[in-house]
Amino acid sequence: MQNVTGxxxxxxxxxxxxxxxxxxxxxxxxxxxxxxxxxxWEQWKANFKRxxxxxxxxxxxxxxxxxFCYLPMYGILVAFQDYMPxxxxxxxxxxxxGWQNFxxxxxxxxxxxxxxxxxxxxxxxxxxGFPLPIIVALLLNSLxxxxxKKGLQILYYAPHFISLVVMVGMLKLIFGSDGLLDQLSxxxxxxxxxxxxxxxxxxxxxxxxFSGNWQDFGWSAIIYLAALSGVDPSLHEAAKMDGASxxxxxxxxxxxxxxxxxxxxxxxSVGNLMNCGYEKVLxxxxxxxxxxxxxxxxxxYTFGLxxxxxxxxxxxxxxxxxxxxxLLVIANFTSKKVAHSSMW
Amino acid sequence: MEKQQLRTLKRQNKIKxxxxxxxxxxxxxxxxxxxxxxxxxxxxxIVIASISDPDAVMTGDVWLYPIKVTFSGYAAxxxxxxxxRGYFFTLLYTILGTAFNIVLTIPxxxxxxxxxxxxxxxxxxxxxxxxxxxxxxxPYIIICxxxxxxxxxxxxxxxxGVSVYNVFMCKSFFESNVPKEVLEAGMIDxxxxxxxxxxxxxxxxxSIISVMILFYAVGHWNNYIDAYIFNIDSQFYPLQTVLNGxxxxxxxxxxxxxxxxxxxxxxxxxxxxxxxxxxxxxxYPMIEKHFGQGVLVGSFK
Numbered sequence: 004m005q006n007v008t009g010x011x012x013x014x015x016x017x018x019x020x021x022x023x024x025x026x027x028x029x030x031x032x033x034x035x036x037x038x039x040x041x042x043x044w045e046q047w048k049a050n051f052k053r054x055x056x057x058x059x060x061x062x063x064x065x066x067x068x069x070x071f072c073y074l075p076m077y078g079i080l081v082a083f084q085d086y087m088p089x090x091x092x093x094x095x096x097x098x099x100x101g102w103q104n105f106x107x108x109x110x111x112x113x114x115x116x117x118x119x120x121x122x123x124x125x126x127x128x129x130x131x132g133f134p135l136p137i138i139v140a141l142l143l144n145s146l147x148x149x150x151x152k153k154g155l156q157i158l159y160y161a162p163h164f165i166s167l168v169v170m171v172g173m174l175k176l177i178f179g180s181d182g183l184l185d186q187l188s189x190x191x192x193x194x195x196x197x198x199x200x201x202x203x204x205x206x207x208x209x210x211x212x213f214s215g216n217w218q219d220f221g222w223s224a225i226i227y228l229a230a231l232s233g234v235d236p237s238l239h240e241a242a243k244m245d246g247a248s249x250x251x252x253x254x255x256x257x258x259x260x261x262x263x264x265x266x267x268x269x270x271x272s273v274g275n276l277m278n279c280g281y282e283k284v285l286x287x288x289x290x291x292x293x294x295x296x297x298x299x300x301x302x303x304y305t306f307g308l309x310x311x312x313x314x315x316x317x318x319x320x321x322x323x324x325x326x327x328x329x330l331l332v333i334a335n336f337t338s339k340k341v342a343h344s345s346m347w
Numbered sequence: 348m349e350k351q352q353l354r355t356l357k358r359q360n361k362i363k364x365x366x367x368x369x370x371x372x373x374x375x376x377x378x379x380x381x382x383x384x385x386x387x388x389x390x391x392x393i394v395i396a397s398i399s400d401p402d403a404v405m406t407g408d409v410w411l412y413p414i415k416v417t418f419s420g421y422a423a424x425x426x427x428x429x430x431x432r433g434y435f436f437t438l439l440y441t442i443l444g445t446a447f448n449i450v451l452t453i454p455x456x457x458x459x460x461x462x463x464x465x466x467x468x469x470x471x472x473x474x475x476x477x478x479x480x481x482x483x484x485x486p487y488i489i490i491c492x493x494x495x496x497x498x499x500x501x502x503x504x505x506x507x508g509v510s511v512y513n514v515f516m517c518k519s520f521f522e523s524n525v526p527k528e529v530l531e532a533g534m535i536d537x538x539x540x541x542x543x544x545x546x547x548x549x550x551x552x553x554s555i556i557s558v559m560i561l562f563y564a565v566g567h568w569n570n571y572i573d574a575y576i577f578n579i580d581s582q583f584y585p586l587q588t589v590l591n592g593x594x595x596x597x598x599x600x601x602x603x604x605x606x607x608x609x610x611x612x613x614x615x616x617x618x619x620x621x622x623x624x625x626x627x628x629x630x631y632p633m634i635e636k637h638f639g640q641g642v643l644v645g646s647f648k
Contacts (some may be wrong), residue, residue: 023362040439047359047465050463050465051465052467053463054461054464054510054540055465055467056539056540056541057463057464057535057540058458058465058474059459059540060455060457060458060540060544061454061455061459061464061470063450063454063455064451064452064454064455064509064514065455065470065473067451067508067509068473068474068477068509069468070490070494071487071490071491071506071508071509072477072481073473073477073484074482074490075481075486075487075489075490076480076482076486077479077482078485078486078489079482079483079486080486081485081486081489083619085491088492089492091493092390092486092489092490092493097624098550118515131369139379139382142375142378142379143379144557145371145372145375146375147372147377148378155383155405157525157632158383158386158387158636159382159383159386159637160535160631160635161386161628161631162390163540164626164627164628164631165588165627165628165629166568166569166571166623166624167569167571167587168569168571168587168588168590168591168594168623169587169590169620169623169624171594172590172594172616172620173389173393173442173620174398175594176393176616176620177389178375178619180396181405183407183410185407186405186406187405187407187410188510189407190407212633215387217386217389220382221386225638244350248367248371249367249368249372267540274479275479284574285572286591300484303483303484303485304576305486305523306486307485308484308488310604313485313489316483316485316487317482317483320483320484320485320486321483322483323483324480324483325480327479327480328479328480331479335423341647
């Protein structure tokens, strides 16, 4: 019963508001004089009064983000401390050491190696992994048989759902010591020890990038396929009339249509360029390939976290994310200048 | 008679029209088929190796078809208590964790999709910043430690609770897929924010909810590193962490005993990979039909 009256009251409120609005429109400024000082503020207040309930929908997520994303940003202060695991971030017995952790990190004889390993791994990964899904999407989109397209799509997406542990496990069973490739190469008269790709520093990047693309090229193509499905078929018809072949139409119809999506994806991936996933790199690290496989984020993990050097680990992580932010800003700026589209 | 002539005429015309196209389509089909083979072969190899005699696998004889089919690898897997315990905990973490994710993400996406949400711009900026900048791994762990989540399996459920990217995906879904008329009708009937959401919006949002379930569930299912990072007791390890220990084993030494161990270890590597992958590969086609453009394309606005 109470509920019903509540609803009725709400309904009344709603009607009242509508009537008020109508009056306001009718006699112009008569009623507005009162809140002429801050009309926007009044409007905002009215809106808040009516809709504050919806804040409850986003509150849990917001609180979560503040605790698990923003508090760690506050935790960056640890980079300037001599921090022992278990201490509070800022307390009475905090020892501030200024830039000492950064100095330790930058003066590490291997610092440049870690930096270039990260950079090269990510740049090569980007150079292969960025165009591949676009090409696949364009090819898939040009298929005439809807059934073949659908079937291939399902197949291409599937590896995305294989876990990293399993993925690297498979890689090792196929390319690792005593793996399939080694056995086959021994049979064909190669070295008796096999190729031992997982112990070779020069094989790490190709293996990492190849397996990453194997897993994700189909998945990354989704976004382009979705954009391509929005292309107006009459454009294709018109181009056909002008005698454009299917191949030609890829460049003059399809590509221009998905260009905004491509640019958006490019900004996003350049902004995350230096994050190439330490989880997988850690799985693929062996004593033999450390020379190329130790990157900044694995250094944070092994030295900072497992080694208990929290201060230095935080400093190294901060260095990595600052580079990312700089790259993002550059990418956004460039695309604004060159292609006149940007994220902000 | 005339019909036939017409048909041949049509056919001739078609070929003439698309001679260059024909070459293109053939090349296109070849490339796509090659990609398909590249995807299928490793998976196929793992399957045939898992049911072959381990000796044949270790000598590289198995590469096209299974040799001396045996299911001893699967039998050995059943005796591995750690794997089944890992399985149980992974299911537990995945189900509870995904439920937690959904409860946080879907309402947040709905709220953000409403223009009248108070502080909307501020909230958006707060969320977007986290997509590109964060405290990093070590401060994250320091904070979790302060919250009592270190060495606490609870972190495997509530860790990664909100993916901002997913929230925005929900937001754009709601923006383009919830008809204004429905909401207006609800308002006239006097439904409040809560009623509107549960009675009007949720019933027409099954596709985004199932896609979110898939995304988050895959994340939980595949997570192996958090158990190490948070120093979780090994009896609470999820499957992927157990599996990592298993797959990482490199056997060395000589002698018959070690050879026997090596055979068993090799075999169990293949079978455990299959056991750990099948559930997610079964779940995926069921939800795949929802990957329509409507759900995914809007996420980049």
